[in-house]
Amino acid sequence: MTDVELTKKIFDRDRFVKLIGAEIIELDAEKAVVRAPITEQCFNANGTAQGGMLYTLADFAFAVHANYIHPMTVTQCGHIDYVRPSKPPYVVAEAREKVRVGHNTVSEVILRDASGEIVCVCTFNGFVKDVDRATLVEKFQ
Amino acid sequence: MTDVELTKKIFDRDRFVKLIGAEIIELDAEKAVVRAPITEQCFNANGTAQGGMLYTLADFAFAVHANYIHPMTVTQCGHIDYVRPSKPPYVVAEAREKVRVGHNTVSEVILRDASGEIVCVCTFNGFVKDVDRATLVEKFQ
Amino acid sequence: MTDVELTKKIFDRDRFVKLIGAEIIELDAEKAVVRAPITEQCFNANGTAQGGMLYTLADFAFAVHANYIHPMTVTQCGHIDYVRPSKPPYVVAEAREKVRVGHNTVSEVILRDASGEIVCVCTFNGFVKDVDRATLVEKFQ
Amino acid sequence: MTDVELTKKIFDRDRFVKLIGAEIIELDAEKAVVRAPITEQCFNANGTAQGGMLYTLADFAFAVHANYIHPMTVTQCGHIDYVRPSKPPYVVAEAREKVRVGHNTVSEVILRDASGEIVCVCTFNGFVKDVDRATLVEKFQ
Numbered sequence: 391m392t393d394v395e396l397t398k399k400i401f402d403r404d405r406f407v408k409l410i411g412a413e414i415i416e417l418d419a420e421k422a423v424v425r426a427p428i429t430e431q432c433f434n435a436n437g438t439a440q441g442g443m444l445y446t447l448a449d450f451a452f453a454v455h456a457n458y459i460h461p462m463t464v465t466q467c468g469h470i471d472y473v474r475p476s477k478p479p480y481v482v483a484e485a486r487e488k489v490r491v492g493h494n495t496v497s498e499v500i501l502r503d504a505s506g507e508i509v510c511v512c513t514f515n516g517f518v519k520d521v522d523r524a525t526l527v528e529k530f531q
Numbered sequence: 532m533t534d535v536e537l538t539k540k541i542f543d544r545d546r547f548v549k550l551i552g553a554e555i556i557e558l559d560a561e562k563a564v565v566r567a568p569i570t571e572q573c574f575n576a577n578g579t580a581q582g583g584m585l586y587t588l589a590d591f592a593f594a595v596h597a598n599y600i601h602p603m604t605v606t607q608c609g610h611i612d613y614v615r616p617s618k619p620p621y622v623v624a625e626a627r628e629k630v631r632v633g634h635n636t637v638s639e640v641i642l643r644d645a646s647g648e649i650v651c652v653c654t655f656n657g658f659v660k661d662v663d664r665a666t667l668v669e670k671f672q
Numbered sequence: 673m674t675d676v677e678l679t680k681k682i683f684d685r686d687r688f689v690k691l692i693g694a695e696i697i698e699l700d701a702e703k704a705v706v707r708a709p710i711t712e713q714c715f716n717a718n719g720t721a722q723g724g725m726l727y728t729l730a731d732f733a734f735a736v737h738a739n740y741i742h743p744m745t746v747t748q749c750g751h752i753d754y755v756r757p758s759k760p761p762y763v764v765a766e767a768r769e770k771v772r773v774g775h776n777t778v779s780e781v782i783l784r785d786a787s788g789e790i791v792c793v794c795t796f797n798g799f800v801k802d803v804d805r806a807t808l809v810e811k812f813q
Numbered sequence: 814m815t816d817v818e819l820t821k822k823i824f825d826r827d828r829f830v831k832l833i834g835a836e837i838i839e840l841d842a843e844k845a846v847v848r849a850p851i852t853e854q855c856f857n858a859n860g861t862a863q864g865g866m867l868y869t870l871a872d873f874a875f876a877v878h879a880n881y882i883h884p885m886t887v888t889q890c891g892h893i894d895y896v897r898p899s900k901p902p903y904v905v906a907e908a909r910e911k912v913r914v915g916h917n918t919v920s921e922v923i924l925r926d927a928s929g930e931i932v933c934v935c936t937f938n939g940f941v942k943d944v945d946r947a948t949l950v951e952k953f954q
Contacts, residue, residue, distance in 0.1 A: 405574045406581035409550065433546045435671070440547035441594075441606050442587025449583050465582050466776070467749050467797055469610045469892050471938050473914040488923070489931040491896040494748070496934045498921065500911070508912040511919045513936050515749055515797075515894050530576070607917070608890050608938055610751050612797050614773040629782070630790040632755040635889070637793045639780065641770070649771040652778045654795050656753050656890055656938075687856045688863035691832065715828045717953070722829035723888050724872050728865025735864075747864050751892045812858070 391527065394418075397458040399530045407450050410443055414454055415482070422455035422485045428478040428503075439476035444510050448499040451483035452514040456495055459487065461526050463495060463516040476501070476509040485514075493518050532668065535559075538599040540671045548591050551584055555595055556623070563596035563626045569619040569644075580617035585651050589640040592624035593655040597636055600628065602667055604636060604657040617642070617650040626655075634659050673809060676700075679740040681812045689732050692725055696736055697764070704737035704767045710760040710785075721758035726792050730781040733765035734796040738777055741769065743808055745777060745798040758783070758791040767796075775800050814950065820881040822953045830873050833866055837877055838905070845878035845908045851901040851926075862899035867933050871922040874908035875937040879918055882910065884949055886918060886939040899924070899932040908937075916941050 391399070394417050401407060401414065410432060416423040426432075426447050434440040449468055456463035485499045495518055501510035532540075535558050542548060542555065551573060557564040567573075567588050575581040590609055597604035626640045636659055642651040673681075676699050683689060683696065692714060698705040708714075708729050716722040731750055738745035767781045777800055783792040814822075817840050824830060824837065833855060839846040849855075849870050857863040872891055879886035908922045918941055924933035 400576050403574075403576040404581060405572050406584050407575075409572055410583075431546050431550055433544075434548075435541050435544040440545060440587070441609065442551075442583065442590050443547050445586045445590070445609065446581070446583025449586070453582075465613055467610070467612050467894075468582065468586065469608070469751070469936060471608045471890075471917075471919045471936065472606055473912050473917055473919060488934045489896050494894075494896055496894045496896060498934075511911045511921075511936065513892060513894065513934065608753075610795060610892070612749075612776075612778045612795065614771050614776055614778060629793045630755050635753075635755055637753045637755060639793075652770045652780075652795065654751060654753065654793065682858050685856075685858040686863060687854050688866050689857075691854055692865075713828050713832055715826075716830075717823050717826040722827060722869070723876075723891065724833075724865065724869025725829050727868045727872070727891065728863070731865045731868070747895055749892070749894050750864065750868065751890070753890050754888055 391531065393458060396526060397454060400457060401454060403530065406446065410446055412447055412450050417454060417458055419459060420486065422451050422458065423482060424451045424454060425480055425482045427480045428476060439481060441472060444476060444481065444501055445470050447481060447483045448501055448510060448512040451485035451499050452497050455485040455487065456497060456516050460518050462519045462521045465514055466517050467515040469513045471511045474507065474509050476503050480504055481509065532672065534599060537667060538595060541598060542595060544671065547587065551587055553588055553591050558595060558599055560600060561627065563592050563599065564623060565592045565595060566621055566623045568621045569617060580622060582613060585617060585622065585642055586611050588622060588624045589642055589651060589653040590655065592626035592640050593638050596626040596628065597638060597657045601631065601659050603660045603662045606655055607658050608656040610654045612652045615648065615650050617644050621645055622650065673813065675740060678808060679736060682739060683736055685812065692728055694729055694732050699736060699740055701741060702768065704733050704740065705764060706733045706736060707762055707764045709762045710758060721763060723754060726758060726763065726783055727752050729763060729765045730783055730792060730794040731796065733767035733781050734779050737767040737769065738779060738798050742772065742800050744801045744803045747796055748799050749797040751795045753793045756789065756791050758785050762786055763791065816881060819949060820877060823880060824877060826953065833869055835870055835873050840877060840881055842882060843909065845874050845881065846905060847874045847877060848903055848905045850903045851899060862904060864895060867899060867904065867924055868893050870904060870906045871924055871933060871935040874906035874922050875920050878908040878910065879920060879939050883941050885942045885944045888937055889940050890938040892936045894934045897930065897932050899926050903927055904932065
């Protein structure tokens with residue numbers, strides 16, 4: 391099982407991410423790219439993507455990348471700035487690590503809609519638990 | 532139609548909040564309290580409430596309160612600190628405004644699980660659009 | 673040496689806090705209150721208290737309280753929302769812990785000017801190192 | 814007077830930035846780079862650069878860049894993640910805008926010490942006031 395396969399197996403267990411239809415598009419040492427459709431079920435009262443759905447996608451991108459490059463990482467803090475409404479048909483989140491020192495990792499996540507325009511800018515601070523690979527494989531395979 | 536009824540009508544249109552089963556428990560000038568069940572559909576890979584679901588509930592509490600006390604308010608930034616896992620059967624979010632000056636409002640949202648222990652601490656910064664009540668009633672009734 | 677005295681001794685070593693003239697006004701299990709004068713040396717280009725000076729005072733309030741209730745605590749993340757300009761003669765910051773779980777503490781800090789109006793709302797996330805008291809006394813007495 | 818000169822003139826009035834000895838190193842459409850010495854006056858109780866001093870430098874980098882590319886911009890929220898201590902002799906902050914939409918701008922600021930290692934990662938959300946150039950020139954020349 392490759393590291394990408396292991397990471398995908400872990401997040402196959404994330405039920406909430408499944409609920410919003412998010413999926414992993416790219417995953418390598420540099421970045422994770424995830425995508426979710428903007429359907430009626432994730433509309434807010436104004437008929438655009440709900441803020442919590444956007445945050446969920448951002449956190450998913452961060453979690454996928456952080457857990458791929460140094461498992462297991464849990465989110466300590468998340469920060470999101472909204473700059474414009476997110477319109478259908480989908481939104482893409484790209485996570486890149488800015489720095490990792492010891493048990494701490496800080497990453498940036500940028501959300502763009504289908505037109506390529508940025509809709510949100512996020513920062514996540516994660517705590518790296520340094521679980522060994524064998525333990526993860528046993529738990530999630 | 533009372534202001535509480537109007538606010539509830541507005542958020543009846545929020546499809547994503549419905550998806551997670553969140554509901555308004557209390558709403559007055561001091562605070563908004565909202566609650567959502569922690570069911571399997573909102574589990575993360577570790578079987579506890581997913582971080583995005585928790586953020587969504589927090590943002591919902593903020594949005595309900597801010598739009599009740601000064602419609603319409605949109606979230607500019609959200610910040611969440613996670614301190615412990617959120618276990619079933621439910622999580623409650625309580626929003627209180629810290630300060631409002633002109634078009635800006637800053638609120639705190641505290642999330643607690645069923646045991647009453649704090650699981651997340653959040654801050655939201657909203658932009659108040661000052662839409663008049665008649666426009667809202669017409670749009671959402 | 674009481675715990676308050678020990679905490680004050682520790683922060684007597686904080687040269688940057690001295691530079692802005694900040695001092696501890698109140699310190700107990702519930703809160704820390706610190707104050708700094710708004711003099712010309714801390715003006716920004718518009719002649720009001722500079723944003724970094726305000727953040728510094730907020731972080732000082734957090735650090736004093738967190739290190740008093742569970743030494744040693746280091747700031748992992750700081751978040752500040754500015755809502756109005758801070759005018760002379762002084763600004764006061766009050767820190768209160770929201771929650772502590774294991775090595776993590778999350779606190780709120782509210783800044784008010786001399787009129788009592790809120791000028792900033794802050795959240796700090798600290799990592800508690802659990803240094804024993806004897807070590808601190810030896811280092812800072 | 815060029816735009817760079819105008820921006821420098823504006824920040825010549827920032828007394829607090831002068832107090833920490835910060836100066837503008839680079840300024841163009843892509844980024845602002847500012848630097849400050851880490852001297853004893855900015856030490857915290859542990860003899861490394863104080864967290865408020867680091868935040869001040871980050872906010873300065875943001876303010877310089879934001880006011881250069883679209884004057885006048887005021888900070889609405891600042892967020893800082895600390896990842897390692899900042900040692901002498903100096904620290905450098907580089908600000909880059911991530912996105913601007915209407916009155917809102919979101920920028921990233923990265924702080925590095927003299928070794929080039931990242932010490933802090935920051936996000937700033939600014940409100941753009943759209944003051945015309947002639948007004949600024951008159952006020953700050």
